[in-house]
Amino acid sequence: MMEVNVNKQLDSSEGRMILHLEACVDEGSFIVLQGKSGAGKTSLLRLLAGLMLPDQGYITFGGKHWTDTAKGVFLPPQKREVGMVFQDYALFPNMTLLENIRFASTKECSLDLVDTLMDIMELEALRHHAIKSLSGGQKQRVALARALVQRPKLLLLDEPLAALDREMKIKLRDFIKDWHHEQRPTLIWVSHDASEIIPLADRLWELENGRLIEKECAVQNINDKPVKGRFQISAEIEGMEQQGSGYILSLRIGLQSVHLTVEESEVSGLKIGDTVLLTADTSTTKVQRIDE
Amino acid sequence: MDFSPLILTLQLATVTTVILLPLGIAMAYGLTYTTSRWKPVxxxxxxxxxxxxxxxxxxxxxVAFSPNNGFGAFLDKYLGLKLVFTFEGLVLASVVYSLPFMVHPIQSGLNNLPHNLKEAAYLMGKSRTSTLFRVLLPNCKSSLLIGAVLAFAHTIGEFGVVLMIGGNLPGRTQVASMVIYDKVETMDYAGAHHYSLLLFAMTFTILVVVYVVNGGYFKRFSI
Structure with missing residues (x-):
């Protein structure tokens, strides 16, 4: 169990803000964290990692007190078994790509794991390259491999796939999903473009005005309810455009963008950013091969 | 030409730099990362x-190290340390006098490193010492080089402090800069020229080497 109840005053470009975080999650959960730029997402990760001290409150993980301001407890980051992908990677320029990953690996970590990660991340050919010679996407993959090789109990990913191309993004997203399933770390994944990872998550957190708000995961929503009609799928509204008497809804389903024509009455109460459930029954569903 | 003042000068600069390097690293690290309210002091x-x-x-x-005063008498009586008019005294004075020339470049180098390099190493379970020696210092090598060279070169050029604490004793505490002063006083300009030119050439060469190495001059021509 991970319990967080902390307050932290932050000074940002938009002024002073109090970050109040209150949450309780099972170990091994997969959490997606969303929020506007400057909402305090990175600060939340830093508080959990022990890189930032809260003004007040406590964090416990697996029954251990990591931080407790009332009792004066602070477990240093070295002892938390936290792996983190920093937004700007934080790779060590004095080491090669391989040395960066090996430096992070624990004594128990097998060389096989290093090789496996290098292989998955498609970094094999670059293993002896200097960090400064790598592209942004390559650096991001090294940062991810470096965090995974630690086999952390808490894995914090701050936009870990933002610099990757679409194909690599899908490949690594699926790999992280499998890795999480196998290793069961508690995982917090910060993403601006969360629609592609929400389907993997157990919980969806949103930071709004310094408060952590638990949102319902669309996937969980679907799984918890009996299926209506022939199929149902969750999607996020990306755009709404009036056309004649109806509307064209632009929906994001996973990595795909879908356009849907709907009547005016169907869009009332909906806004861009809402997660919606699409259902269809036998009379309106048509299945057709793309190449026909 | 008597080379002993030059040899003594080089010995003093070398010993001072060797002592100042670990001391400067420790002080620069402390000053960079301290959250103490006394930091400006x-x-x-x-x-x-x-x-x-x-x-x-x-x-x-x-005054402090004079055997006639409390502290100097204590050092003499219990530790057998005589710091006035001795080479050891010159070293101590040089270490104090060249301290900022070592500390400032290293502090600046550490300050310029992205903060999250240290944090990433901590999250990998690395201790402060391991992080300092395997991540922070290797990434500010040029600052260490500048600090060491400036401290060395500055010690070569010392005059006032070494004159006061060393007493200008030929063969024991008389460094090259004092010989030049003596030569000028006795109107031996030729002798003063010899020593001055040698000091000029030495310090100039050291600085050129630093700028060449630090500026990656050779790398530009490598394939």
Missing amino acids: WEALVSMPLVLPPTVLGFYLL
Whole structure:
């Protein structure tokens, strides 16, 4: 169990803000964290990692007190078994790509794991390259491999796939999903473009005005309810455009963008950013091969 | 030409630099990462030799280490340390006087490193010492080089402090800069020229080497 109840005053470009975080999650959960730029997402990760001290409150993980301001407890980051992908990677320029990953690996970590990660991340050919010679996407993959090789109990990913191309993004997203399933770390994944990872998550957190708000995961929503009609799928509204008497809804389903024509009455109460459930029954569903 | 003052000067600069390197790293690390409210006071103390007349520093060191005073008498009686008019005294004075030349470049190098390099290493379970020696210092090598060279070159050029604490004793505490002063006083300009040119050439060469190495001059021509 991970319990967080902390307050932290932050000074940002938009002024002073109090970050109040209150949450309780099972170990091994997969959490997606969303929020506007400057909402305090990175600060939340830093508080959990022990890189930032809260003004007040406590964090416990697996029954251990990591931080407790009332009792004066602070477990240093070295002892938390936290792996983190920093937004700007934080790779060590004095080491090669391989040395960066090996430096992070624990004594128990097998060389096989290093090789496996290098292989998955498609970094094999670059293993002896200097960090400064790598592209942004390559650096991001090294940062991810470096965090995974630690086999952390808490894995914090701050936009870990933002610099990757679409194909690599899908490949690594699926790999992280499998890795999480196998290793069961508690995982917090910060993403601006969360629609592609929400389907993997157990919980969806949103930071709004310094408060952590638990949102319902669309996937969980679907799984918890009996299926209506022939199929149902969750999607996020990306755009709404009036056309004649109806509307064209632009929906994001996973990595795909879908356009849907709907009547005016169907869009009332909906806004861009809402997660919606699409259902269809036998009379309106048509299945057709793309190449026909 | 008597080379002993030059040899003594080089010995003094080498010993001073060797002592200052670990001391400077420790102080620069402390000053960079301290959250103490007294930080400005420590920084001011380290920088004092930059603005203080060398004779003032030399005078206070002379008073402190004089066997006629409490502290100097204590060092002499219990530790057998005589720091006035000895090579050891010159080293100590040089270490104090060249301290900012070592600390400032290293502190600046550490300050310029992205903060999250240290944090990433901590999250990998690395201790502060391991992080310092395997991540932080290797990434500010040029600052270490500049610090070491400036401290070395500055010690070669010392005059006021070493004169006060060393007493200009030929063969024991008379360094090259004092010989030049003596030569000028006795109107031996030719002798003064010899020593001056040698000091000029030495310090100039050292600085050129630093700029060449630090500026990646050779890398530009490598394939």
